[in-house]
Amino acid sequence: MIAAVVIYSRLVSPSYNEVQLLRDKREANLKLFAEQKGAFDEATRVLNEYQGLTQIQDNISMVLPNKEEVPSIINQLQGLAKINNLNIESLSLQYPPLKTVPADSLIQPLGTVRVTLRLNGDYRNLRPYLENLETNIRLIDVYSLNIEGGGVPGKTELIYSIVLDTYYQ
Amino acid sequence: MAQYTRSINEKFLNNKLAVGWPWRMFIFTSVMFLAAVFTYLGLAFIYKPYLQNSLSDAESKLSNLSLQISPESQKNFMRFYSQVSNLRSLLAKHITTSKLFPLLEASTHQKVVYSSTTFVSEERALRIEGFAESYEVLAAQLTLFEQAPWVKKVVLDNSSLSGKTIKFGARLTVKNEAINL
Numbered sequence: 001m002i003a004a005v006v007i008y009s010r011l012v013s014p015s016y017n018e019v020q021l022l023r024d025k026r027e028a029n030l031k032l033f034a035e036q037k038g039a040f041d042e043a044t045r046v047l048n049e050y051q052g053l054t055q056i057q058d059n060i061s062m063v064l065p066n067k068e069e070v071p072s073i074i075n076q077l078q079g080l081a082k083i084n085n086l087n088i089e090s091l092s093l094q095y096p097p098l099k100t101v102p103a104d105s106l107i108q109p110l111g112t113v114r115v116t117l118r119l120n121g122d123y124r125n126l127r128p129y130l131e132n133l134e135t136n137i138r139l140i141d142v143y144s145l146n147i148e149g150g151g152v153p154g155k156t157e158l159i160y161s162i163v164l165d166t167y168y169q
Numbered sequence: 170m171a172q173y174t175r176s177i178n179e180k181f182l183n184n185k186l187a188v189g190w191p192w193r194m195f196i197f198t199s200v201m202f203l204a205a206v207f208t209y210l211g212l213a214f215i216y217k218p219y220l221q222n223s224l225s226d227a228e229s230k231l232s233n234l235s236l237q238i239s240p241e242s243q244k245n246f247m248r249f250y251s252q253v254s255n256l257r258s259l260l261a262k263h264i265t266t267s268k269l270f271p272l273l274e275a276s277t278h279q280k281v282v283y284s285s286t287t288f289v290s291e292e293r294a295l296r297i298e299g300f301a302e303s304y305e306v307l308a309a310q311l312t313l314f315e316q317a318p319w320v321k322k323v324v325l326d327n328s329s330l331s332g333k334t335i336k337f338g339a340r341l342t343v344k345n346e347a348i349n350l
Contacts, residue, residue, distance in 0.1 A: 107254050147287075
């Protein structure tokens with residue numbers, strides 16, 4: 001009887017506790033696996049859909065590229081100025097610091113290239129130029145716009161200082 | 170004599186009891202002992218290894234799950250997701266400055282000319298400097314601004330006589346809906 005009690009208390013009881021722990025751990029893992037499997041299946045479905053969206057993906061990369069792509073900005077601004085009969089007098093670039101995002105965020109920080117542009121030309125051409133900028137494939141926001149040289153009789157050519165923001169991530 | 174027989178019977182009966190109980194007790198404790206031993210052996214050498222195998226199997230399945238999607242695919246997808254998300258927030262605040270000019274032209278008095286205008290989109294602030302033919306014209310111009318549905322607020326900063334005209338500077342706050350997409 002004493003041997004039975006000793007075996008129970010020294011061997012059976014600790015083993016039972018160990019087994020109980022393992023069972024709990026296994027249950028937790030199985031539950032986690034089921035959840036992860038659900039998430040994995042969903043991710044696989046989304047990834048498969050995403051593989052079919054290459055055209056949209058390319059278009060989005062033109063609207064919001066993955067790097068600054070400064071030559072492309074200059075080309076677009078010059079091209080739009082030319083078709084609207086405006087002349088670029090000067091162009092300078094600034095790189096404001098990246099907007100911070102939480103460390104665990106899936107969203108990458110957004111970078112801005114700030115372009116300061118000085119143009120001259122007829123006032124009638126300014127509005128279509130601005131419309132072209134606003135609907136340009138690469139997203140451009142007009143941060144500020146200054147028009148100088150008005151109020152002089154007979155003078156139609158004005159000076160425009162435009163500060164534009166373009167983005168990348 | 171009867172007295173003597175009874176005492177012998179009692180003695181024998183007592184002897185039976187003394188021998189039978191320890192035997193049963195022995196069987197009971199042996200069964201208990203064996204049950205404890207088999208339970209221990211079962212737990213320690215059969216059930217515990219089974220659970221451990223099952224646990225490591227579940228863990229390897231879990232770690233294999235993430236390996237089934239290539240890191241390149243994960244990276245590309247996350248970049249795409251981030252682009253869409255960033256784009257959505259940028260488009261929500263994208264404004265169309267070009268809409269402002271027809272509105273300003275429509276709200277300008279015929280006898281007023283602008284020498285300079287400055288628009289700062291973040292503050293929705295339009296700063297105007299110009300010339301009015303007279304103070305009556307300037308007052309009429311300010312009234313036009315105040316009545317314009319796209320103007321939230323008008324402030325006349327300064328005005329002075331400049332030759333035969335009135336030179337003035339004013340600040341307008343533009344309503345969001347006038348220039349939002």
